[in-house]
Amino acid sequence: MQSNDHANKLYIDGQWVNADSGATFDVFNPANGEKIGEAADGSGSDAARAIEAAQKAFGQWAGLTAHQRSEYLYEAYQKMTANREHLARLMTEEQGKPLKASRGEVQYGADFLLWYAEEAKRVYGKTIPAPRSDQRFMVLRQPVGVVAAITPWNYPVSMVTRKVAPALAAGCTIVLKPAEATPLCAVEVFKILHEAGIPAGVANLVTALNPAPVGEVFVQNPLVRKLTFTGSTEVGKILAEGAARQVKRISLELGGHAPFIVFEDSDPVHAAKGAALIKFLNTGQTCISPNRIFVHRSIMAPFIREFKSRVSRMLTGSGFEDGVSIGPLVDNAALQKVQQQVSDALDQGAALVCGGRRLTEDNLDRGHFYAPTVLSDVTPQMLIFREETFGPVAPIIAFDSEEEVLALANDTNYGLAAYIYTNNLSRAMRMFEALNFGIIGINDINPTSAAAPFGGMQESGLGREGGREGIEEYLETKLGGFSI
Ligand code: ADP
Secondary structure, X not given: OOOOOOOOOEEEXXXXXXXXXXXXXXXXXXXOOXXXXXXXXOOHHHHHHHHXXXXXXXXXXXXXXXXXXXXXXXXXXXXXXXXXXXXXXXXXHHHOOOHHHHHHHHXXXXXXXXXXXXXXXXXXXXXXXXXXXXXEEEEEEEXXXXXXXXXXXXXXXXXXXXXXXXXXXXXXXXXXXXXOOOXXXXXXXXXXXXXXXXXXXXXXEOOOOOHHHHHHHHHHOOOEEEEEEEOOHHHHHHHHHHHHOOOOEEEEEXXXXXXXXXXXXXXXXHHXXXXXXXXXXXXXXXXXXXXXXXXXXXXXXXXXXXXXXXXXXXXXXXXOOOOEEEOOOOOHHHHHHHHHHHXXXXXXXXXXXXXXXXXXXXXXXXXXXXXXXXXXXXXXXXXXXXOOOOOOXXXXXXXXXXXXXXXXXXXXXXXXXXXXXXXXXXXXXXXXHHOOOOEEEEOOOOOOOOOOOEXXXXXXXXXXXXXXXXXHOOEEEEEEEEEO
16 A cells, blocks of 8 residues: 555545545644645535535445445454555654654554444444334434544544444444544544445545535535534534534534542552643644543642653653654644643643753754643643643642532533542442543543543543444434334
8 A cells, every 4th residue: 555645635435536626725733844645625515525525425335234334344443454564654744743643543543443343343223112902112323324524633543433334334324534634544544444445425525625615515505414523622613503503413422621630548659640641642733632630738848849850851852752742742833722721721830840841952842742741730710721722741730638529520501531640449439430431530641442432521622432332322212103
């Protein structure tokens, strides 16, 4: 598989084609600002073409047996696994994360293809005892129809398969628009789908520099029966409002503001290790990244000592360099947001434990690098306490009681992930039940898997991806009442 084959084309109805406008846009490496390729600049008319192709393919695809659809997904899984290194290298180039993390993400992306190859065969209906003796009730699960999907740049392979795999498994067809920062990874995923023999029109890709016109067509075209989106809460709300006009089904995976709570009965060294690993994953550009680290006052000193020692040893740089664990931020706007949150916190009395500046030495000024940063004495008045931090900054807040920290943790409009460290089983259960978040890690920093439902409460989203729940989002429920 050659990396730049078809990279500047859309994939519609089984063909690699130019955008209607003939235009392309440049794609850059965020670590050094160098151009790495071009992608087709699709627009509303391309999206409409792709939706028509998906509609045309829907009947046949939905009419295959679940076993047949499963085989295509299994083939795609095998091809993705075989191409893991190639995809991982492209991801590090295009998105910036360290190569080891890219390899992990490709595996995670492939896991969704495998999981839904299996789950396709387990879409069960049911029969229900009817109130009349001459009546029978039967419930069928059927695919919703054409799906429109929009994915973000932070996980440019796995966010694509997390939507495409369950949609195809359910019998839906799909049109996907990836983020403008990472179209090349999406092109590679669609090349794999093509090579796996997935029939023309079943999976379509429309890359675009300007997302809004494509998004509008997704919302307005009546052939689209379901919209699935991963990205910011702000854009998710716009799309949800639009989708409501035709009562389209929607799934939204939006922002998060995860609390990470370290109780006095936990081991502060173990907790600090976990916090350092998950906070700085993907340079903090993860919706389940801890955004508020609450530490019981009695163990604050050993926690900070260990946390600082780990964070200040983290290497920042190109994801291709050995030992680097912190890559670049995606763009200049992301860098500025981080800088603003840090200076606001410092102005309002936070203490800088380490980091706290843009990195420019050794050519790092060619990318958007920010030193891994730890702030202590953070208070609820600071921007960083409320705003999602999509960067390598860890704000630490002291607390004195379980009741107080529960109220502080739940004091957010978001509700995606939360983490707690405790060795008290009763407390773990109390917190698990009382935290208003969709994913709770209990002494565990990685509560995610293709097998598990991922998603948020409140303004973090609607619906779940992964697990049994992930395929439900693409299925309608139909009741048959038979008089016999
Ligand atoms: P982020 O802040 O993570 O970049 P965005 O919500 O801006 O989050 O982007 C996530 C995805 O949403 C990307 O694919 C982006 O192109 C897309 N997007 C952004 N604005 C719109 C819009 N108005 N309509 C449709 N898609 C959009």
